[in-house]
Every structure is written in structure tokens, then in C-alpha cells.
Amino acid sequence: MSTIKILWVDDEIDLLKPHILFLEKKNYEVTTCQSGTEAIDLVEEQNFDVVFLDENMPGLTGLETLSEIKAKRDTLPVIMITKSEEEYIMEEAIGSKIADYLIKPVNPNQILLSLKKNLDTSRLVSEKTTLNYQQEFRKIAMDMAQVNTYEEWAELYQKLIYWELELENIEDQSMHEILESQKTEANSQFFKFIERNYEDWFSDEDRPTMSHTLFKDKILPQIKKDDAPVLLIVIDNLRYDQWKSFEPIISNYYKKESESAYYSILPTATQYARNAIFSGLMPSEMEKQHPDLWLNDTDDGGKNLNEDKFLAAQLKRLGLTDLVWEYHKITNLKSGKKLVENFNSLKKNDLTVLVYNFVDMLSHSKTEMEVIKELASNDKSYRSLTESWFKNSPLLEMIQKSQQLGFKIVLTTDHGTINVKNPSKVIGDKNTSLNLRYKTGRSLTYEQKDVLEAKDPKSIHLPTINMSSSFIFAKGDLFFAYPNNYNHYVSYFRNTYQHGGVSLEEVIIPFIVLNPR
Known part of the structure; x- marks a missing residue:
């Protein structure tokens, strides 16, 4: 992990030597200066991870320096250090987006805690979230093999959504890939569940x-x-x-x-x-x-x-x-x-x-x-x-x-x-419906493994447009594509959001x- 670079701005910086040595022993790199003007120049010249800024300095005040720093580097965290607890100073500092504030005299542990809170939080949260999901992954995989009721499927899907949102801001791409593969597998199993049970729900009291x-x-x-x-x-x-x-x-x-x-x-x-x-x-x-x-x-x-x-x-x-x-x-x-x-x-x-x-x-x-x-x-x-x-x-x-x-x-x-990713070829006459995730019409030709088929629409309470009409519903993230102009059609619709088929989403x-x- 790269060394964290701190800029410490205080007109009495010599008095803070013990604090700086303490931080350097903890592998932080500390640059010091004694005025707001110097601080602004340093922020322009170098990339710091965080600034400790004294509020009460001659020349440019801490609040004025803060304003200049934020104008140049809006996302740079600034921790204000002040002798005063006066409300207007706190309000101004917070309004100017300080990351934290400390009241003098500060001790080394307060400083360390503030650094952890402001710089390590996202990393620590990421690591904990990743670890928790790794532990939960095995449980979800086991649940998926056993889930067999509509209540359990709703619960499992909500759990996958929970983890998707938890991992949303994690930089570890491998975690996202694992979750995506788990969602794909869940959709494959869910399709089989719907295929087995959907028709029965219309005559069964135990239905969603x-x-x-x-x-x-x-x-x-x-x-x-x-x-x-x-x-x-x-x-x-x-x-x-x-x-x-x-x-x-x-x-x-x-x-x-x-x-x-x-x-x-x-x-x-x-x-x-x-x-x-x-x-x-x-x-x-x-x-x-x-x-x-x-x-x-x-x-x-x-x-x-x-x-x-x-x-x-x-x-x-x-x-x-x-x-x-x-x-x-x-x-x-x-x-x-x-x-x-x-x-x-x-x-x-x-x-x-x-x-x-x-x-x-x-x-x-x-x-x-x-x-x-x-x-x-x-x-x-x-x-x-x-x-x-x-x-x-x-x-x-x-x-x-x-x-x-x-x-x-x-x-x-x-x-x-659902975001559709893979085409499945289908052939139908000119009266076949246009939706990309389901088709209804006569004499449909399709890949049987890719669809839930209803050869008798009445069995799932759908209209029969004519005597030989049937319905097919796309599985998972598939979308239906006609052989004519196939490549253009596929590139146009791939990675778009469609509906009409069978997926958890x-x-x-x-x-x-x-x-x-």
C-alpha cells in the first residue's frame, strides 16, 4: 500500500514535532508549513492525501486557506484544528466541507483516529464487505441448490440484490464477477423453477x-x-x-x-x-x-x-x-x-x-x-x-x-x-409479436433449450389469437433475434434493457x- 502523504499547516509547527515523529513512525509522510499562502502553493505543486489545517494563523486565516484549497482541490480532505469551539467557526468550516475538526490541544491518538476515520474508512469497509460476501457466497450457493418455494426464491433474490448494492463501490473486480456468475446461475435455476410450477399456481391455493x-x-x-x-x-x-x-x-x-x-x-x-x-x-x-x-x-x-x-x-x-x-x-x-x-x-x-x-x-x-x-x-x-x-x-x-x-x-x-446479452434465433410469420423477450404467433421455430414454451396458451390463461398460436418466453439474459440481418439486429439490441421473459429481475x-x- 502506498504511503499516505499529509500536509500539516500551523504557524507554531515546531511545537508539533512530537506529533509529526509519531506519525512518521506509523509510516505516514508529513510535509509541514507555517502559513496559508505556503499551504496553497504546496497543494498546487504536490498531491497530498489529507491536510491538517490550523484555524488561527496570522495572514490568511484557516477558513480563508480552506476556501482556497477547496477551490483548487475540491476532493482533498481537510481536517481543521482549532483552539476555539465558537459555533460560527464550526458552521463556516463544516459549510466549506471540512472532513473533520479537532480542538487544541490535540494528542497523537486523536490525530491517528481522525486519519483512520477519513482515509481508511472506505478501504476498511471494502475489505470487510468483501470478506462478508466471501463468507456469504458459500451459503448463497448452498441455498440455491435447495431453494424450492416461491417465498425462498424471493428471499434469495433479495439477498443477491443486497450484496450487489453492498459491493457496488468496491474496486475488487473479481468480487463483481463472482456475484454476476452467481446471479446467472440463480436465473438458470429460477427458470427451471418457473417451468415446473407456473402453470400449477392457477389451480393451487399455495401460490404467490x-x-x-x-x-x-x-x-x-x-x-x-x-x-x-x-x-x-x-x-x-x-x-x-x-x-x-x-x-x-x-x-x-x-x-x-x-x-x-x-x-x-x-x-x-x-x-x-x-x-x-x-x-x-x-x-x-x-x-x-x-x-x-x-x-x-x-x-x-x-x-x-x-x-x-x-x-x-x-x-x-x-x-x-x-x-x-x-x-x-x-x-x-x-x-x-x-x-x-x-x-x-x-x-x-x-x-x-x-x-x-x-x-x-x-x-x-x-x-x-x-x-x-x-x-x-x-x-x-x-x-x-x-x-x-x-x-x-x-x-x-x-x-x-x-x-x-x-x-x-x-x-x-x-x-x-433485464440487461439482455445473448441472442437466441427465432423464426415466425409476419404476424408474430415484436417483443424481444417473448413471442406469440403461429408456427414458431426456436431453440427449445432457450425458452419456456406454452403450446396451449389457455393452460397459463393467455389468449389464443388463432387456433395454432403459441407463446414462448426467453430464459435468463437471452433475447430473440431473426436470422434476417442477424448481426446488425444483435449488435443493436445486445446490452439493452428488455422485458417479457423469465428472469428474477x-x-x-x-x-x-x-x-x-
Whole structure:
């Protein structure tokens, strides 16, 4: 490990000789000077790891020197040493981003502790995190071999997300590679689990909450629980890790009552999963009961234009005709800002439904726009982009207003997305659906090992567009590619975020209940 270089600035530096010798014995390299002007020159000329800065010096004061140092090297940690505990000095120093402050007289151990705290923390945290994951890795591998229920799969996926976020800022690339291989293996095992169990869930009482039962199982109890108005926020395409990335921002306004996972239906695509949430029905039942509202893949027109009508029908079926509710869909910044302006009027509702489409637009933009491809090249940057959007979005303003008005928030999504990496060849006729992660149509030709196939769509409650139609769903991080213009197609879509298939990221999704602080 390279020697840590310290600059110590004090007009009485000779009196500090014992402290400097103490640090040098601990293998720190200490450069000294006696004025702010000298310090600024040295900071320009050399690369220091940390500065100890006396606050009370003739000429340039410590605060003035601090300001100059920060103007030149904003990220250089400065530890202020002061005789005074006067509040205004502390406030100014902290406002100028000091790393720490010590009150004179200082002893060598205080100095050492401050150095450890400010320079070694990230290294120590990294080492501890890496060690903890190495220990946990074996347990996760053992769990993966034994996991066999939908609850255990949700738990395992949440554990993988936890470690992904813990390792996010660790520089040890080998740890990231180990975790990625573990996620790949988990997705392979999860695919087999879905293949074995998915069809049975429609006739089995021991089943997870799924898109079509979400409202009845999880949302309705929150509406009935107390008199607080409920704001149901459905953010399209929201993965579990993206929720965790902006959870700390929400926690400034709301405390979490509960966090759980539920399972998206197949295909993990908006027109199927989100319509199922609002209708409380599977797609084949929607087609049968609401032929005027349901559109199949091959039909022209927007496939999610009737969510409010589906919800009205479900509420009627559940005997909630007296419920006062409104539905809003936000698809652009303008409509988001408009709802913020009129937000107070929602207080009269028992239930306000808010569908927010940003993350869906982000994933599609990543496919189509080079700049977004650059900004969201992997899961870490995709999370970061989502967090940045959320911080600056009308949605955060709505959450702040919700807190002031006393709304309970139920936050969820319709499905997640996965970064697709490997193509799988498929052939179909001109009426085959266009989605990259699932296909429906006649006479589909495909690699059987790469897909979950439903030759009889009715068996998993999907519409049969015509007599010989079937569905196939892509496994893991695969995406479907046609043989025509294959190389161009593959290079265009590889490493983009897609949904519709079978993966932990698409299927296991968050359901959060929040109460105002």
C-alpha cells in the first residue's frame, strides 16, 4: 500500500514535532508549513492525501486557506484544528466541507483516529464487505441448490440484490464477477423453477401473489385498514434494485410499514401484467369478459389505454361501489407538473391511482439513443440514472405533498427488466409479436433449450389469437433475434434493457407500504 502523504499547516509547527515523529513512525509522510499562502502553493505543486489545517494563523486565516484549497482541490480532505469551539467557526468550516475538526490541544491518538476515520474508512469497509460476501457466497450457493418455494426464491433474490448494492463501490473486480456468475446461475435455476410450477399456481391455493391477485391480496387491505387516503403509485418497469436505490430519498418523508415481493405474470410485459393488476383478471379472462377493452398483440392501438375502466370493473366486482377514487397516468414531464399543481384536490379521494411511465421510457430510450446507452451501460449505472431521475422528478414532489396531506403510499410496479446479452434465433410469420423477450404467433421455430414454451396458451390463461398460436418466453439474459440481418439486429439490441421473459429481475418485483413521517 502506498504511503499516505499529509500536509500539516500551523504557524507554531515546531511545537508539533512530537506529533509529526509519531506519525512518521506509523509510516505516514508529513510535509509541514507555517502559513496559508505556503499551504496553497504546496497543494498546487504536490498531491497530498489529507491536510491538517490550523484555524488561527496570522495572514490568511484557516477558513480563508480552506476556501482556497477547496477551490483548487475540491476532493482533498481537510481536517481543521482549532483552539476555539465558537459555533460560527464550526458552521463556516463544516459549510466549506471540512472532513473533520479537532480542538487544541490535540494528542497523537486523536490525530491517528481522525486519519483512520477519513482515509481508511472506505478501504476498511471494502475489505470487510468483501470478506462478508466471501463468507456469504458459500451459503448463497448452498441455498440455491435447495431453494424450492416461491417465498425462498424471493428471499434469495433479495439477498443477491443486497450484496450487489453492498459491493457496488468496491474496486475488487473479481468480487463483481463472482456475484454476476452467481446471479446467472440463480436465473438458470429460477427458470427451471418457473417451468415446473407456473402453470400449477392457477389451480393451487399455495401460490404467490401475482399481478391479477395483487389488488385483492395486497392493495385492498391497505385501503380498508384505516381512514388515511391511499396513493397507489405504479412505476412501470421498476426493478427491485432500482427501488432500493431511491428508497433513502423517500425515507426523508415516509417510514416503511412493510416491504415484500410479488410475482409478475407471464409475459412480464406492460400490456399483460399492468392490465392484470387493474382488472384483477388474467389476460384470457380479460379478453372474454371485456372484449371491448382488451387488445391482443396483433391488434392495432395502444394496449394500456383502458386501465381505469378495468379498475372500475374490478372495484364493482369487489363490492366497492362507494369508494371515491381517481386514476392518473403520467407519461411526460408536463403532465407530471400539472398533477403536482392540482395535488391538493386528491385529498378527498379514498384511493388515488398514479401510473408513472418514466422507467419504461428510460429502458426504451436506452435501446434507441446512444447517449442513454452510454449512461446506462450496466445495472449500476441504470440504478444511478433512475435515482437521478427520481431526485428531480415531479413524482418526488408528489410524494412530498402526499406526506403533508397525510396520504398512505402503496408503491409497486408491473414487472422488471433485464440487461439482455445473448441472442437466441427465432423464426415466425409476419404476424408474430415484436417483443424481444417473448413471442406469440403461429408456427414458431426456436431453440427449445432457450425458452419456456406454452403450446396451449389457455393452460397459463393467455389468449389464443388463432387456433395454432403459441407463446414462448426467453430464459435468463437471452433475447430473440431473426436470422434476417442477424448481426446488425444483435449488435443493436445486445446490452439493452428488455422485458417479457423469465428472469428474477423481471418476475420478482417490489410491493412497499409507506406511512408519512
